[in-house]
Amino acid sequence: MGTGYLDQLKQEAFEVNLEIVRERLVVLTWGNASSFDRAHGIFAIKPSGVSYSLLKWQDMVLVDLDGKVIESKLKPSSDTFTHLEIYKGFNSVGGIVHTHSPWATIWAQACKSIPVIGTTHSDHFKGDVPCLPYLNKDKVESAYEKETGLQIVEFFKKEQIVPNHMPGCLLSGHASFTWGETSQKAFENAVALEACAHMAYHSFKLSHDINFPIYILSKHFTRKHGENAYYGQK
Numbered sequence: 001m002g003t004g005y006l007d008q009l010k011q012e013a014f015e016v017n018l019e020i021v022r023e024r025l026v027v028l029t030w031g032n033a034s035s036f037d038r039a040h041g042i043f044a045i046k047p048s049g050v051s052y053s054l055l056k057w058q059d060m061v062l063v064d065l066d067g068k069v070i071e072s073k074l075k076p077s078s079d080t081f082t083h084l085e086i087y088k089g090f091n092s093v094g095g096i097v098h099t100h101s102p103w104a105t106i107w108a109q110a111c112k113s114i115p116v117i118g119t120t121h122s123d124h125f126k127g128d129v130p131c132l133p134y135l136n137k138d139k140v141e142s143a144y145e146k147e148t149g150l151q152i153v154e155f156f157k158k159e160q161i162v163p164n165h166m167p168g169c170l171l172s173g174h175a176s177f178t179w180g181e182t183s184q185k186a187f188e189n190a191v192a193l194e195a196c197a198h199m200a201y202h203s204f205k206l207s208h209d210i211n212f213p214i215y216i217l218s219k220h221f222t223r224k225h226g227e228n229a230y231y232g233q234k
């Protein structure tokens with residue numbers, strides 16, 4: 001095991017990159033995770049296109065907020081600039097997970113937000129998980145990954161959605177990004193998103209007339225999050 005905060009950051013990012021595979025959120029190389037050290041303005045992210053079975057913690061690539069790679073021969077994930085813009089735009093985020101997990105991706109491909117229709121969803125996401133529109137041609141052709149990150153940050157600002165209350169979103173025709181105060185939390189939110197996407201799909205198969213009360217949503221979210229949270233052990 002390495003020492004020092006940069007090695008620790010790499011190990012943290014490495015662990016989460018393995019967890020998303022273990023949880024079957026990622027097959028092949030359809031995903032990536034990063035851990036951010038906000039005090040130093042550096043994040044560790046999966047290297048681009050490296051098979052998960054060959055990945056070592058030392059392979060994690062360190063990147064600063066200007067997108068500069070620090071001491072690595074490997075190229076960082078192609079989605080690095082999306083992670084970077086989210087870290088710059090959301091100041092409480094310390095970890096990001098991107099996966100093409102099937103159920104969340106099914107909603108993204110249908111360009112549909114995932115409606116909140118139960119307490120499982122409410123425990124993690126305070127409302128419908130939004131699906132953002134397709135990026136336009138100019139943005140895709142000029143700086144696709146950076147524009148994707150900017151789109152997420154600007155959407156949340158415009159809609160006045162608090163990133164801590166909605167730690168993830170879908171991108172039309174693509175898949176999901178989730179985040180959290182740590183990369184471990186971002187991972188848990190990715191697991192929750194996939195489960196909620198799966199359950200919502202089947203609930204709507206059984207009924208199109210679901211009116212989940214907002215007071216149950218509020219109760220479930222606030223008992224787990226924020227100042228007055230009381231769920232779990234002290």
Ligand SMILES: [Zn+2]
Nearest residue numbers: 098100174175
């Ligand atoms: Zn992707």
